[in-house]
Amino acid sequence: MSFQAYLDNIQVKTGKSGNDLKAVAIEKGLTKAGDIVAWLKADYGLGHGHAMAIVHLVLHEEHRAASPGDKADALFSGNKAKWKQCYEAILKAITGFGPDAGSSVGQTYINLLRGGKKFAIVQPSSAERLDIGIKLKGVAANERFEAAGSWNAMVTHRVRINDAKQIDAELFSWLKQAYEAA
Numbered sequence: 001m002s003f004q005a006y007l008d009n010i011q012v013k014t015g016k017s018g019n020d021l022k023a024v025a026i027e028k029g030l031t032k033a034g035d036i037v038a039w040l041k042a043d044y045g046l047g048h049g050h051a052m053a054i055v056h057l058v059l060h061e062e063h064r065a066a067s068p069g070d071k072a073d074a075l076f077s078g079n080k081a082k083w084k085q086c087y088e089a090i091l092k093a094i095t096g097f098g099p100d101a102g103s104s105v106g107q108t109y110i111n112l113l114r115g116g117k118k119f120a121i122v123q124p125s126s127a128e129r130l131d132i133g134i135k136l137k138g139v140a141a142n143e144r145f146e147a148a149g150s151w152n153a154m155v156t157h158r159v160r161i162n163d164a165k166q167i168d169a170e171l172f173s174w175l176k177q178a179y180e181a182a
């Protein structure tokens with residue numbers, strides 16, 4: 001779901017636009033994500049994902065205004081810069097899956113999309129690891145293709161990359177399966 005779709009759904013549910021809720025949060029002096037989420041759940045019955053969209057409006061407006069390239073550069077800055085080439089290899093591969101393959105850069109990870117629908121994510125977790133989350137329901141986990149568990153509820157599996165050589169045919173096979181299933 002796109003960010004705008006979240007905002008549209010919020011307006012349908014609450015009768016207020018994202019900017020209306022942002023203004024109320026600012027007026028209330030809410031400056032922490034947890035406080036904003038709790039308020040939106042209690043007062044407007046929003047779910048966690050929709051509440052987080054408003055958190056993003058309130059606390060991270062500058063991120064939304066940045067270009068996708070600037071957002072990616074920010075994710076792969078400092079000691080995480082070594083993973084940028086791996087991400088670019090993954091992006092190049094998925095764009096070969098079909099004309100509707102693409103990506104969108106979030107604040108902590110990059111969504112890999114098929115026609116706007118998320119099928120995987122790329123997250124530079126640390127200088128030592130790049131995490132790839134893959135959405136493949138009904139596929140058994142194994143030692144390398146582990147269950148995502150509580151790491152990220154938007155995907156079913158996680159592949160931990162500790163070395164650029166692990167960006168391999170096996171990983172691309174899982175990504176292709178997820179793309180086709182999306």
